[in-house]
Amino acid sequence: MAMASSCSSATSFLLFSFFLSFSLPFFSSAISTDTIYAETSLSGNQTITSRGGRFVLGFFTPPGSAGTTSFNYYIGIWYNKISVLTPVWVANRANPVTDPTASELKISADGNLVLINQFKSVIWSTNVTTISSSNSTVVVVILDNGNLQLRDGSNSSLVFWQSFDHPTDTWLPGAKLGFNKITKRSQHLTSWKNKVDPSPGIFTFEMDPTGNFQYLYLWNSSRIYWAAGMWDGNEFSSATDAPSDYRAYRQVVNDTDEMYVNHTVDIANHPTSRLVLDYDSGQNQVLVWMENSKWMVVWAQPKSKCTVYGVCGPFGSCSDFSSPFCSCVKGFRIKSQTDWDLGDRSQGCERKTGLQCSGLNNDSAHSEKDGFFEMPNVRLPDNPNTLATAGSREGCQLACLSNCSCNAYSFNGSGCFVWHGGLLNLQEQYNQSDAGTLYLRLAASELQSSGSNKKRMVAHISVGVIVPAGVVCLFIIGGLVWKRERRRAIQNSKVVQNSLVSFMYDELRMATKNFSEKLGGGGFGSVFKGLLPVSIDIAVKKLEGLLQGEKQFRAEVSTLGAIQHVNLIRLIGFCSQGTKKLLVYEFMPSGSLADQLFHSNFNVLDWKTRYQIAIGIARGLAYLHEQCRDNIIHCDIKPENILLDAALVPKVADFGLAKLVGRNFSKVLTTIRGSRGYIAPEWISGMPITTKVDVYSYGMMLFEIISGKRNLIYKGESSYEFFPLVATNKLIIGDVKSLLDQRLEGKANSEELEIACKLACWCIKDNEISRPTMSQIVQALEGNLDVGIPRVPRSLQVQNES
Ligand SMILES: *[C@@H]1O[C@H](CO)[C@@H](O)[C@H](O)[C@H]1NC(C)=O
Ligand SMILES: *[C@@H]1O[C@H](CO)[C@@H](O)[C@H](O)[C@H]1NC(C)=O
Ligand SMILES: *[C@@H]1O[C@H](CO)[C@@H](O)[C@H](O)[C@H]1NC(C)=O
Ligand SMILES: *[C@@H]1O[C@H](CO)[C@@H](O)[C@H](O)[C@H]1NC(C)=O
Ligand SMILES: *[C@@H]1O[C@H](CO)[C@@H](O)[C@H](O)[C@H]1NC(C)=O
Ligand SMILES: *[C@@H]1O[C@H](CO)[C@@H](O)[C@H](O)[C@H]1NC(C)=O
Ligand SMILES: *[C@@H]1O[C@H](CO)[C@@H](O)[C@H](O)[C@H]1NC(C)=O
Ligand SMILES: *[C@@H]1O[C@H](CO)[C@@H](O)[C@H](O)[C@H]1NC(C)=O
Ligand SMILES: *[C@@H]1O[C@H](CO)[C@@H](O)[C@H](O)[C@H]1NC(C)=O
Ligand SMILES: *[C@@H]1O[C@H](CO)[C@@H](O)[C@H](O)[C@H]1NC(C)=O
Ligand SMILES: *[C@@H]1O[C@H](CO)[C@@H](O)[C@H](O)[C@H]1NC(C)=O
Numbered sequence: 140m141a142m143a144s145s146c147s148s149a150t151s152f153l154l155f156s157f158f159l160s161f162s163l164p165f166f167s168s169a170i171s172t173d174t175i176y177a178e179t180s181l182s183g184n185q186t187i188t189s190r191g192g193r194f195v196l197g198f199f200t201p202p203g204s205a206g207t208t209s210f211n212y213y214i215g216i217w218y219n220k221i222s223v224l225t226p227v228w229v230a231n232r233a234n235p236v237t238d239p240t241a242s243e244l245k246i247s248a249d250g251n252l253v254l255i256n257q258f259k260s261v262i263w264s265t266n267v268t269t270i271s272s273s274n275s276t277v278v279v280v281i282l283d284n285g286n287l288q289l290r291d292g293s294n295s296s297l298v299f300w301q302s303f304d305h306p307t308d309t310w311l312p313g314a315k316l317g318f319n320k321i322t323k324r325s326q327h328l329t330s331w332k333n334k335v336d337p338s339p340g341i342f343t344f345e346m347d348p349t350g351n352f353q354y355l356y357l358w359n360s361s362r363i364y365w366a367a368g369m370w371d372g373n374e375f376s377s378a379t380d381a382p383s384d385y386r387a388y389r390q391v392v393n394d395t396d397e398m399y400v401n402h403t404v405d406i407a408n409h410p411t412s413r414l415v416l417d418y419d420s421g422q423n424q425v426l427v428w429m430e431n432s433k434w435m436v437v438w439a440q441p442k443s444k445c446t447v448y449g450v451c452g453p454f455g456s457c458s459d460f461s462s463p464f465c466s467c468v469k470g471f472r473i474k475s476q477t478d479w480d481l482g483d484r485s486q487g488c489e490r491k492t493g494l495q496c497s498g499l500n501n502d503s504a505h506s507e508k509d510g511f512f513e514m515p516n517v518r519l520p521d522n523p524n525t526l527a528t529a530g531s532r533e534g535c536q537l538a539c540l541s542n543c544s545c546n547a548y549s550f551n552g553s554g555c556f557v558w559h560g561g562l563l564n565l566q567e568q569y570n571q572s573d574a575g576t577l578y579l580r581l582a583a584s585e586l587q588s589s590g591s592n593k594k595r596m597v598a599h600i601s602v603g604v605i606v607p608a609g610v611v612c613l614f615i616i617g618g619l620v621w622k623r624e625r626r627r628a629i630q631n632s633k634v635v636q637n638s639l640v641s642f643m644y645d646e647l648r649m650a651t652k653n654f655s656e657k658l659g660g661g662g663f664g665s666v667f668k669g670l671l672p673v674s675i676d677i678a679v680k681k682l683e684g685l686l687q688g689e690k691q692f693r694a695e696v697s698t699l700g701a702i703q704h705v706n707l708i709r710l711i712g713f714c715s716q717g718t719k720k721l722l723v724y725e726f727m728p729s730g731s732l733a734d735q736l737f738h739s740n741f742n743v744l745d746w747k748t749r750y751q752i753a754i755g756i757a758r759g760l761a762y763l764h765e766q767c768r769d770n771i772i773h774c775d776i777k778p779e780n781i782l783l784d785a786a787l788v789p790k791v792a793d794f795g796l797a798k799l800v801g802r803n804f805s806k807v808l809t810t811i812r813g814s815r816g817y818i819a820p821e822w823i824s825g826m827p828i829t830t831k832v833d834v835y836s837y838g839m840m841l842f843e844i845i846s847g848k849r850n851l852i853y854k855g856e857s858s859y860e861f862f863p864l865v866a867t868n869k870l871i872i873g874d875v876k877s878l879l880d881q882r883l884e885g886k887a888n889s890e891e892l893e894i895a896c897k898l899a900c901w902c903i904k905d906n907e908i909s910r911p912t913m914s915q916i917v918q919a920l921e922g923n924l925d926v927g928i929p930r931v932p933r934s935l936q937v938q939n940e941s
Contacts, residue, residue, distance in 0.1 A: 172187055176246070182198070182244070193283050193285070194217070199213060201226070202226075203335050213232065214263070215229040215337075234262040241256075242257055243255045246276075250299070267299050277299070310414040312388075316400060320397055329344075342358060353375065412425060413425070452561075456468050457564075460568050469514075470579070487563075490582070512581050514578070518574060519573075520558055529555035530555075547578060641715075642712050654679075665683070667680075694794055695722055706762070708790040708793075724792070732752065732789065743882045761917055765912070775836075776837055777816075778840055835903055839903060845878055864931065866896060894920060901926055902916070
């Protein structure tokens with residue numbers, strides 16, 4: 140979370156580009172500022188600056204290390220024109236020098252670029268064989284894209300070494316990251332160790348060294364914790380949401396020698412951006428430089444920090460719903476507060492009170508016996524030992540108690556698992572099918588004193604959100620632990636939680652040009668168009684009405700923030716600043732389905748498109764109902780809440796009324812939500828509702844997709860026609876053609892039309908149990924499930940009469 144973003148006064152002198160002040164025997168200083176020649180060198184505060192002035196090479200101390208007593212200096216490259224010292228490459232990342240004025244970066248006799256410390260030993264070298272074309276010498280040049288090249292002095296195509304081939308933690312536009320099929324080597328990013336130490340950290344990112352066209356995230360160079368997905372000719376299958384510029388300007392090469400990706404953005408006309416493997420979260424983050432002097436994370440992968448292996452260290456616990464996302468498990472404390480604060484949690488946590496380990500038969504000390512703390516709904520730690528002998532939870536507990544090195548156990552109904560040593564990769568508030576209950580072994584005193592212990596402030600959004608008044612837009616999903624975090628959090632006010640971006644109000648005001656372009660409005664507020672850096676079009680919803688707004692805000696962030704599907708609208712981020720609550724979505728250029736069906740007379744949607752839209756919506760809802768982590772009932776399906784992208788792919792939107800319900804049980808919801816004309820009858824009668832209320836609404840909407848009209852049509856003289864009733868009757872006598880939108884002039888696939896009509900009738904059956912599930916709807920629309928002719932539902936007639 141802590142991003143290198145604070146600029147210290149002690150290091151700020153390094154930010155000034157410095158023109159070489161000593162005399163050069165053969166060259167004028169004006170042309171030599173981007174080059175180190177055989178006769179010259181860098182030391183102290185001397186730098187070279189790329190020709191266009193974007194990048195600087197020189198000695199620096201890591202940002203954020205000011206205030207600490209020891210100063211380590213590194214040779215690195217950073218942005219010249221950015222007010223926050225941001226290194227993008229480091230040469231001697233593991234071997235700092237302490238006295239830069241006595242150290243020297245120069246070209247050695249063998250033609251390599253070397254760094255010599257104050258004791259005159261070479262501590263870093265490009266270490267290549269340089270063969271000059273002629274008698275000309277070797278030079279070192281910093282280029283305007285941030286690349287440092289060691290090359291022939293008279294032939295610039297003859298490059299012996301370049302920093303782009305040896306990246307540290309940053310992938311700059313114009314650099315490639317790939318795999319060489321001949322040498323079998325791949326370039327990789329390695330995170331910094333922590334905020335102030337650029338030495339290689341625990342996370343790496345590289346192209347699969349086995350030669351598959353995919354990128355891997357590794358922990359300790361051994362364990363893969365995330366893969367960006369295989370290249371399918373078009374996309375990396377798990378990274379399809381990358382910022383559009385990073386996809387649009389991507390050069391992908393797979394030839395006989397190598398495979399790689401090169402983001403070739405036009406640096407002159409583009410906001411400054413970089414991709415960094417973050418030491419703190421193990422995520423790749425794309426950061427963009429904002430006008431208001433800070434870096435903003437616009438994209439991160441993997442989405443959940445808790446996906447990152449061992450991200451909280453031994454006995455640390457990760458949660459997607461608390462902030463900070465790492466904490467120690469009960470009875471444990473942070474082992475090294477300094478390292479932890481710098482974002483290096485590899486040492487994790489340690490026991491506050493040692494175990495008694497009094498064994499099984501030590502009744503004399505009954506009250507002192509170790510006990511167990513129950514942690515339900517967790518992702519169990521890594522590397523358990525399986526005990527075949529214990530056949531019950533009690534047996535499993537005894538087995539753990541009887542071994543002094545056992546720290547925890549879990550019993551899943553048939554298997555007993557025990558953990559010796561550190562618990563790694565534990566995640567709390569983990570509602571997935573592989574979740575379990577962990578019993579953590581603690582000293583008796585730790586279990587007793589639980590009341591007096593400082594409680595961790597972990598609040599799930601659906602339970603309650605703490606938004607301290609006056610704090611600028613620092614709302615983080617699920618409450619905050621202030622205290623020590625507070626100051627740091629304010630400095631780094633961009634916080635990504637599950638990849639949701641937390642925006643400042645002013646940023647959104649700027650992005651929307653002061654909320655000038657209104658896209659629409661509703662009961663909860665208005666929606667405005669905006670544009671983020673890296674050319675991301677957004678729709679910003681400004682919530683109004685304090686109580687309702689707050690409710691809707693929570694509902695949207697807690698449901699939509701955690702899921703991703705091509706047929707569900709993507710929530711990019713949010714802002715919560717005092718009473719100002721805003722939600723930021725991807726922008727949908729084609730408006731809503733209601734706009735397309737009812738308000739557009741020139742571009743009438745053809746049948747094929749309508750059918751694809753119906754399938755897409757059904758897929759999105761099937762995902763919500765059946766496949767994602769929690770079952771989610773949308774509760775307000777209607778054409779206004781279906782948005783369409785440029786290719787008319789439908790996206791279910793507006794989750795302000797959505798309800799999270801646990802898997803496999805229905806939730807009693809008595810307050811009626813939803814919109815008239817789409818509400819299922821059981822809801823009106825106060826019965827518990829299930830996902831089938833969405834099916835009902837979907838059916839009602841399907842009728843409107845078929846007819847291109849609202850279901851309830853005023854016929855004049857206070858008489859109405861209710862289309863679903865008409866349609867059911869027509870269907871029974873076998874006349875579906877007449878139901879089709881007249882503007883289509885009969886142009887529709889008659890099989891599909893019949894399926895759609897029958898399906899719509901099936902969806903609106905009185906008894907929710909008789910209605911299809913969303914996945915059955917998908918199957919039916921795809922022609923893989925037969926649909927019979929239904930009877931006229933009684934509630935239809937009732938609705939028609941009233
Ligand atoms: C660079 O260092 C020299 C001597 O150490 C000092 O005189 C000079 O002012 C410094 N230049 C800058 C720009 O800080
Ligand atoms: C230079 O590379 C060789 C092998 O390529 C290696 O053995 C040697 O340790 C390297 N030297 C330095 C200073 O990195
Ligand atoms: C290199 O320089 C030496 C002496 O300056 C000269 O004799 C030789 O011909 C030169 N070689 C090339 C390839 O220019
Ligand atoms: C410069 O080096 C490149 C690459 O080795 C070579 O193809 C080219 O002929 C050289 N040009 C000159 C003028 O020597
Ligand atoms: C990457 O793209 C940049 C900009 O288009 C280009 O100059 C550079 O040669 C490319 N690099 C590779 C390795 O293809
Ligand atoms: C990383 O792996 C090395 C061996 O490959 C091992 O010695 C080291 O302990 C590991 N680090 C951690 C934190 O587990
Ligand atoms: C890359 O190229 C190799 C051979 O040239 C081919 O076998 C492989 O399928 C290609 N991979 C992708 C992802 O295109
Ligand atoms: C019983 O517990 C006491 C302290 O509670 C401990 O000193 C003693 O070693 C234990 N005895 C056995 C047999 O474990
Ligand atoms: C406790 O468990 C460890 C790890 O499985 C094992 O090496 C050790 O022998 C066990 N100790 C006892 C007393 O059973
Ligand atoms: C419990 O774990 C064992 C061993 O991994 C596994 O075979 C079994 O299916 C699990 N049982 C349940 C109910 O998950
Ligand atoms: C997980 O499920 C439990 C019980 O089903 C519930 O109390 C908890 O709030 C859920 N957590 C999340 C993050 O959904």
